[in-house]
Amino acid sequence: MKAATWRGTDEVAVERVPDPTLLNSHDVILKVRQTVTCGSDLHLLGGYIPFMRAGDVLGHEFIGEVVEAGPAVANHRVGDRVVVCSFIACGKCWFCTHEMYSCCDNGNPDPGITEAVWGQSPGGCYGYSHALGGFQGSHADYIRVPYADIGAFPVPDGVSDRRALFASDSAPTGWMGADLSEVGPGDCVAVWGAGAVGQMAARASVLLGADKVIVIDRYGYRLDQVERHIGAETINYEQTDVEAELRERTGGRGPDVCIEAVGMEAHTPGGQYFYDQVKQQLRLQTDRPDAVRQAIQVCRKGGRVFILGVFAGMVDKFPLGAVMNKGLTIRSAQQHGQRYIPRILELMERDELRTEHLATHVMPLDRAPEGYRMFKEKEDGCVRAVFEPAG
Template sequence: MKALIWQGKKDIRYETVPDPVIEHPRDAIIKVSTCAICGSDLHLFDGFMPGMESGDVMGHEFMGEVVEVGRENSALKKGDRIVVPFTITCGECDQCRRGNFSVCERSNRNKDVADKLFGHTTAGLFGYTHLTGGYPGGQAEYVRIPFADKTHIKIPDGLTDEQVLFLGDIFPTGWQAAVQCDIEPTDTVAIWGAGPVGQMAIRSAVLLGAKQVIAIDWVPERLEMARAGGATVINFKDESVVERLRDLTQGKGPEKCIDAVGMESHATRSIDAMYDRAKQAVMLETDRPHVLREMIYVCRPAGTLSVPGVYGGLIDKIPFGASMNKGLTWRMGQTHVNRWSGDLLNRIQEGQIDPSFVITHTVPLSEGAGMYETFRDKKDGCIKVVLKP
């Protein structure tokens, strides 16, 4: 079969790889109908995440038709149409029973490595590093789904791929980011980053009843999409985020702050951003945490910081004293996709939201390698790329 594979930093290729096969009785094989490039994939493309190996199949946002089922998998049958969550879940361990699916205790087949790095393993992930299992991803013609009897979302008739594809990652990620804020009707929610996850967080905060939602970015197309979703926008290249947030909150600061940027903050004019880039260049720091610092500074005392943005390693100069003395609550983590999927699927069916609004580019999988740079550099108004095998 054909797939997009990682061959090194900034080197994604469309090549032939072995077809997947059933390896465990709970497995399933799907024929991919639609997949996407996620912002998290760019961390692999740019070489910021450790544990990648030449030939790894990329992608963790995908869906398709079941074409083969393991003998112990009674939850699926051939012909079923499913979205696949990016987090692989056994459904049986203590964390899965608690609904903490992104920290499943059994699905990371490289558990010993993750235990040493993180203290405890987290879930296996599709198309990500070998720290999370090294499972082949979904930017391919076919994919093996481990623990497929639990790691799936069945899709009813009448919904297009584009409407439901993002149930596997960015829609529940934005939703969880907003839910973690415990939004009250009087709250201002400020969201750093108006990429795909930020866009979903904006609409989630609106659906959850925030009084005011503010989106912070610099790309015109993203800001316009955020405005269309109900947000007041701040272009950080044209105005001071700190001063504008003070104006919009009568000097009190936003009660809830969401970091939908993560490790590759693109702030350019601040001293701390230049400091981060210099330390990163000489491998003294892995991530660029400008957004975290700014959120701590502007957040209203006793407020909440929600962090769906991915961080991969070590960060520096975090004003933790300010966070402690202001009494800020931190909530973060990879997404517990299956905790939210039923509710979000119902919201799509009821017409509350159509996640396909975020798609700007649809191309064949064979052209996917070139789209990584287009997506990363925001060329041609690119916000979200969908690929068709």
């Protein structure tokens, strides 16, 4: 079959790879209908997560059709159209039964690397390096889906592929940030990052009843999407003092909830960015956490900070004093999508959650290298590049 693979730093290729096969009784094989680039892929492309091997198939956000099912699969049949959570979870361990699916004990068959680095291993993830299991990614004609009864969800007839695609990762990730931050009526919420995940966190905050939702970014075309499709306010951090602006818009208190949806390659104007870049390139810190620092600094006393962006290792100049003295609560997680996807599909069916606008560029899988370049370089207003293997 055809697949888009990681060949090295900033190098994506389309090549022929063997078709996947059923390996466990609860597997299904999907024919991929649509699969999409994600900002966290850029950390792999940039070489910041050094556990990729040349030839690894990329992609973890996808929708497909069941073409084969293992004997233990109860909920899916050949021909079903399903969206799949990007994180692989067994559904049976203590973490899964407590809806912390991305912390699954049994989703990563190679836990030695992550245990050595983080002390414990999270579950596995499609196409996200040998640290998270070495699973084949979704940028391919076909993909094997383990624990299919737990991680794959039937898409309602009234929901298009283009909309349901984002129920795989962006929408549940964003929803989790708002939900686990306990966003509700009376809250002012600030979201750093107007990519797909940031937009979904903002939309979730709106739907959960927040009084005010403000999204911070530097790209006009992404902020325009926020105003047009999400129903939130915006701040362009290259044109405005973010902290002063947020204080002014929140009665001097600061946001009740700050959701960081940027990750380990944060950009910021000024000397701090240069400092973080130098330290990251010299591997004196692995991640650039500037949006997290800013969220902590501006959050109201006793407020909640949620880290949605992907981080890999160590950061520098972390404002722990502000966390402690302001009494902040910090939470974070890889996405517990299995907990949120059914509700998200319902919202999509009721037209309350729309995601089609995120797919700014749709192209055949053959053009994956071009799609990643456009996505990384933010060419032509690219928010997400979607690949259609059959296209």
